[in-house]
Amino acid sequence: MNSAPYPCLWFDDQAKAAAEFYCSVFPNSKILNITPMVAVFELNGTRYMALNGGPEYQINEGVSFVINCDTQEEIDHYWNSFAEGGLESKCGWVKDKFGVWWQVVPSILGKLMSNPNKAPQAMYAYMQMKKFDIAKLLEATA
Numbered sequence: 001m002n003s004a005p006y007p008c009l010w011f012d013d014q015a016k017a018a019a020e021f022y023c024s025v026f027p028n029s030k031i032l033n034i035t036p037m038v039a040v041f042e043l044n045g046t047r048y049m050a051l052n053g054g055p056e057y058q059i060n061e062g063v064s065f066v067i068n069c070d071t072q073e074e075i076d077h078y079w080n081s082f083a084e085g086g087l088e089s090k091c092g093w094v095k096d097k098f099g100v101w102w103q104v105v106p107s108i109l110g111k112l113m114s115n116p117n118k119a120p121q122a123m124y125a126y127m128q129m130k131k132f133d134i135a136k137l138l139e140a141t142a
Contacts, residue, residue, distance in 0.1 A: 006047040009100060010057045015039040015050035018098045022048070025081045064093065064101035072134045078104045079131045088130045106134045112141055 011018055019039035023029040026043040033040045039050040069075045079088075082104070085097030092105050109132070112122040118141040125140035126132060 004047075006049065007063075008049040008051055009059065009098075010051050010053045011059075011098065012055045013052050014098055015052045018100070019048075019050045021096075021098070025078065059099040059101075061093070061095070061101045064103050066103040066105060068105055068107040069132075070107050072106075075104055075106060075132055075134070078102065083131075090130055091126055092129070092132045094131075104132065106132050106137065108134065108137070112137065115141075 019041040082096040087095040
């Protein structure tokens with residue numbers, strides 16, 4: 001029995017397009033099932049469902065998905081993929097063309113923020129950024 005919870009994303013009528021887009025962005029991803037109402041897919045091993053539920057509900061930044069990135073290349077890949085047709089915001093937040101919010105974050109940020117000698121400089125540096133720049137974070141905390 002697979003009782004692990006997974007998120008359902010409510011779209012007006014773009015479930016299939018969203019699922020296909022996300023699977024093209026994330027490695028090791030695939031569509032599991034598509035019907036006229038629902039697309040079930042996996043992003044790098046994590047299951048999601050996209051629902052064509054109509055215009056009654058809208059996705060907002062009250063729910064976002066965090067992507068921890070080890071390299072600047074990863075940050076650039078995800079950021080650029082989601083920003084195209086979407087909306088860039090501050091501190092690594094970007095809304096994709098389907099209205100889903102993502103936090104594209106360098107994995108080193110947690111280490112910097114947990115160090116009391118580096119946290120203030122790291123926070124000041126990333127508060128100036130939209131897309132995270134690992135080199136600038138490291139330079140600010142050197």
